[in-house]
Amino acid sequence: MNRNRIWSSPRFSLRFIHVWRRNALVWRKLAVPSMLGNLADPMIYMLGFGYGLGHMLPDAFGTSYIAFIAAGTVCSSIMMSASFEAMYSGFSRMHMQKTWDAIMNAPISLDDILIAETTWAASKSLLSGCAVLLVAAALGLVKSWLAVWTIPVMLLTGLAFAGMGLVVTALAPSYDFFMYYFTLVITPMMMMCGVFFPTDQWPQALQQVAALLPLTHAVALVRPLMNDTVPVAWGMHLAMLALFAIISFQIALAFTRRRLLK
Amino acid sequence: MTYLSVHGVRKSYGDHEVVAGIDLELKPGECFGLLGPNGAGKTTTLRLCLGLTEPDAGTIRMFDLPVPVEARQARARAGVVPQIDNLDPDFTVAENLLVYGRYFGLADALLYARIPSLLEFAGLANRGDDNIKALSGGMKRRLTLARALINDPDLIFLDEPTTGLDPQARHLIWERLRNLLSQGKTIFLTTHFMDEAERLCHRLAIMDHGRVIVSGSPRELVRAHIEPQVVEIFGDGAEAWATAQGSRLSERCERTGETVFCYAHNVDALLHDLEQRPELHYLHRSANLEDVFLRLTGRDLRD
Numbered sequence: 001m002n003r004n005r006i007w008s009s010p011r012f013s014l015r016f017i018h019v020w021r022r023n024a025l026v027w028r029k030l031a032v033p034s035m036l037g038n039l040a041d042p043m044i045y046m047l048g049f050g051y052g053l054g055h056m057l058p059d060a061f062g063t064s065y066i067a068f069i070a071a072g073t074v075c076s077s078i079m080m081s082a083s084f085e086a087m088y089s090g091f092s093r094m095h096m097q098k099t100w101d102a103i104m105n106a107p108i109s110l111d112d113i114l115i116a117e118t119t120w121a122a123s124k125s126l127l128s129g130c131a132v133l134l135v136a137a138a139l140g141l142v143k144s145w146l147a148v149w150t151i152p153v154m155l156l157t158g159l160a161f162a163g164m165g166l167v168v169t170a171l172a173p174s175y176d177f178f179m180y181y182f183t184l185v186i187t188p189m190m191m192m193c194g195v196f197f198p199t200d201q202w203p204q205a206l207q208q209v210a211a212l213l214p215l216t217h218a219v220a221l222v223r224p225l226m227n228d229t230v231p232v233a234w235g236m237h238l239a240m241l242a243l244f245a246i247i248s249f250q251i252a253l254a255f256t257r258r259r260l261l262k
Numbered sequence: 263m264t265y266l267s268v269h270g271v272r273k274s275y276g277d278h279e280v281v282a283g284i285d286l287e288l289k290p291g292e293c294f295g296l297l298g299p300n301g302a303g304k305t306t307t308l309r310l311c312l313g314l315t316e317p318d319a320g321t322i323r324m325f326d327l328p329v330p331v332e333a334r335q336a337r338a339r340a341g342v343v344p345q346i347d348n349l350d351p352d353f354t355v356a357e358n359l360l361v362y363g364r365y366f367g368l369a370d371a372l373l374y375a376r377i378p379s380l381l382e383f384a385g386l387a388n389r390g391d392d393n394i395k396a397l398s399g400g401m402k403r404r405l406t407l408a409r410a411l412i413n414d415p416d417l418i419f420l421d422e423p424t425t426g427l428d429p430q431a432r433h434l435i436w437e438r439l440r441n442l443l444s445q446g447k448t449i450f451l452t453t454h455f456m457d458e459a460e461r462l463c464h465r466l467a468i469m470d471h472g473r474v475i476v477s478g479s480p481r482e483l484v485r486a487h488i489e490p491q492v493v494e495i496f497g498d499g500a501e502a503w504a505t506a507q508g509s510r511l512s513e514r515c516e517r518t519g520e521t522v523f524c525y526a527h528n529v530d531a532l533l534h535d536l537e538q539r540p541e542l543h544y545l546h547r548s549a550n551l552e553d554v555f556l557r558l559t560g561r562d563l564r565d
Contacts, residue, residue, distance in 0.1 A: 005316070013334070018364040025361065026352040098348035104314060105342035106365035106413075107334045261315055262275070 006254045010111045019103060019116030020123070023089075027124065038128040042077040043135065046070055049196065063227055070136040071223035072195030074150065075157060077132045079215055082125035082158045083186060086165025087178045090117055094169065100260065110260060114253050117166060122158030129154040136226070143228035150225045156241045157218040163248030164214075170255035194219040214244040264289055264323075265417045265448050266311060271320030273306055280306045282472035283320070288417070293439075293449040295463035297456070297551075299559050303472040304452040305345060308421055311450070312337060324417070338366060341410030345421040347402050349394050355405060356381065356390035363412040376412065383438065384408040400431030407438060418442065420451040424458060436461055456552035470559045480551050488549040488557060489513055489525040493532055496521045497542045507535055518561045525549065 027034060050066030057065045093099040100113050133150060136142055168181045192206065193199065193215035199207055210216045217237040224231040231237065266288040273281040281303045288294050298304050309315045311322060313333020322329040324336035350358050356377055363373040381387050384404040389397070397405065403423065410418055423439070424432040439462055443449060453459055459466050460480045467477035476483060484490075493512070495503065504522040509515040511532040512524035524532060529546065536544050 015365065015367060018361075018367070021364065022350075022361050025357070026350075029352065097351060098344075098346060099350060101344065101346075102348040102350070102362070103365055105312065105337065105340075105344065106362065107338040107367070108365050109334050 006257050007250075009250075010115065010253055011109065012115050013109070013112055015108045016112040016116040016119075019108065019113055020120050022099075022103075023093075023116070023120040024123075035127070035131065038077065038081050039131050039135075041080070042073045042128075042132050045076075046073040046132070046136075064141075066139070067136075067141040067227065068223070069196060070132070070139075070141045071226045072219055074129050074132045074136070074154070074226070075193075075215060075218040075222050076190055076195045078125040078129040078154050078157045078218070079161050079186065079189065080125075081128035082121045082161035083165045083181075085121035085124050086117065086162045087169050087172070087181070088175065090121070090166060090169045091172055091175060091178075093117075094256075094260075095172075104260075110257060111253065114166065114249070114256060118159060118162045118249055118252075121162035121165065122155055125158035125161065126151070126154050129158070133226075142226050146228055146230070147226045150222050153218060153221045153225070153238070153241070156238065156245060157214065160214045160241050160244035160248060163245055163252055166252035167248055167255060170252055170259055189213050189215045192216070194223075214241055217241050265325060266450065267321075267323050268307075268311065269321050271307075271310055271317045271322060273303075273310060273315065273317050280472050281310065281317070284469070284472070284474050286467065286474070288448060288450055290416070290448050291443070291446055292464045293443055293451070293462050295459040295466035296450070296452045296469055297454065297459055297466055297555060298452075298469035299454060302469045302559075304469060305421055307469070308419055308450075308452060312340070312342065312419065338413065339416050341413065341415035341418040343403075343406050343410045343418070343420040343423050345425065347406055349402060349405060349409070351394050353394065354390065355386055355392050355394065355397070358394065358405065359409055359412055362409045366413040368413065373412070376414075380408040380411060383411070383441075385434065398431075400427050400434065403427060403431065403435060404438070407435065411442075415447070417448045417450065420449065422453055423451060424453070424455065432458070456550060456555055460551045468555060468558055475558050476554075483554050484549055484551060487554045489527055490549050491526050491529045492547050492549050492553060493524045493526075493529055493536070494521055494545045494547070495524065495536065495542055496544070499539075499541055503539065503542060508532070511535060516556075516561065518556070523553070525553070 046069055050069045054065035103113055104110060133142065133147065168178060172178060192202065192210045193213050195215070199210045199216060202210060217240045221231045221234060221237045264287050266286065268284060268286040270283055270285065271281055272279065272283050284307065296304050296307060310317050311324065311329065313330035313336065316330055324333070325339055327336040329336060350361065353361060359377050359380060360370070360373050381390055384407060386401060386405060394402070424435050427435065436458065439449060451462065463480060465477065465479055467474045469475065476487065478486070495508065500520065500522045501517065504515050504517065508522055508524050512526040512529065514525040516523045526532065533546060536542060
């Protein structure tokens with residue numbers, strides 16, 4: 001493909017739904033271990049830090065520490081789940097199993113596959129986020145029905161991280177490559193974006209960096225919604241997440257076209 | 263009417279021109295074979311025809327639709343058996359067909375009705391619930407063929423369909439392909455097995471260095487490009503004999519590895535000479551497509 005075609009806007013057909021369904025059918029076979037894996041990790045952090053540190057930090061955050069960290073865990077679990085799906089599972093389907101090659105021999109284009117992969121990874125991460133949210137609700141950490149509004153936020157967050165993950169997948173020569181992304185992007189975001197403590201604890205310069213990261217905006221929306229408060233500047237936070245979702249998708253699409261349609 | 267027409271198509275990767283201007287036409291009901299050594303440009307040609315990569319020059323039409331612009335729509339009437347198996351390892355045999363059929367937008371009811379006869383066709387009638395990992399190489403190939411038929415295609419592309427299979431499995435695939443031809447399907451296959459091309463193809467083209475060197479029916483090619491009689495000579499001293507006698511007693515004498523090939527219209531004198539030399543083993547046969555292929559593409563090893 002020449003350069004103009006690589007960066008041209010996506011051309012979808014509704015057939016992408018069948019690719020989404022394919023991934024869902026595989027997931028259904030492995031649903032129990034998959035959900036357990038998705039839930040166990042965030043739960044350990046949430047309960048460990050929440051109860052462990054919580055008693056030492058009484059009401060420093062305007063709410064109990066465990067409620068504070070529950071909101072962060074909802075967001076980080078979405079980030080993790082969408083990233084893992086878009087990278088490790090996506091790479092398996094693209095490179096190892098050649099599933100995408102098989103699909104492209106049917107009347108489905110690479111653009112359809114990419115939108116299917118993005119929405120699938122976002123759907124799966126939404127499920128993880130909802131699972132954490134339900135556990136938090138069962139522990140009495142969700143204050144009102146306002147928390148229902150976290151669902152579209154979680155979906156948008158999932159789309160943003162799915163798109164970013166697919167960019168990395170499009171560039172990856174092997175599974176080892178994903179370690180760079182986790183170490184250099186995901187782990188710093190985990191620390192910088194207000195999951196475990198408010199972003200204003202960072203020096204000014206790092207706060208400005210944090211304001212440009214998608215996880216910061218997800219946390220800034222989900223935490224007040226779980227605490228019966230309408231988030232400040234919610235429109236801006238949503239717009240930032242949407243921007244990350246759209247731009248990362250377009251980059252992932254271009255890189256994948258360059259890789260597979262050459 | 264043509265199902266596929268390719269005109270003046272070129273494709274380069276960097277400085278390397280993989281497809282250097284080829285013309286092809288496929289008419290309904292025919293079996294067309296694209297032959298060539300490794301790296302000749304066969305697979306790239308196939309990818310171009312399917313609209314999976316853009317040509318640098320030339321035009322391609324499938325079912326009268328421009329490719330790649332409307333390739334997605336054209337592929338709705340095509341079936342593809344890729345060179346590398348890409349069955350879905352997470353699904354059972356039957357699920358592979360079901361899920362693949364959905365990609366064509368076919369209703370589940372139609373697919374459930376179609377799957378048993380396709381499994382029958384693939385010789386996998388009782389294996390519908392089996393895991394893909396439990397299948398042999400030949401079974402996987404047959405399932406891939408069945409998968410390519412899920413949309414009841416008019417045109418079937420096969421990229422080296424029997425590479426890596428044992429003789430029994432190859433014969434079974436050939437039998438199935440002839441069966442499809444008798445149903446009126448059109449087949450476009452690439453191969454580097456001459457016997458495969460000779461058995462199946464009505465018409466074929468030999469490709470090398472991105473160009474079609476010759477095309478025609480297998481018989482026409484053998485008649486036009488090679489002497490009818492071949493004697494293969496091997497054993498200690500075959501080379502020395504070729505230099506001393508072989509080149510004198512035949513019209514053309516070539517060497518591949520440790521075997522000497524002598525080509526001629528009349529080989530009586532040559533055979534008489536060989537009878538006197540018990541240290542040499544020989545095989546007398548008629549010329550075939552492989553001889554044409556080796557003559558036209560050379561005897562050097564391709565990697």
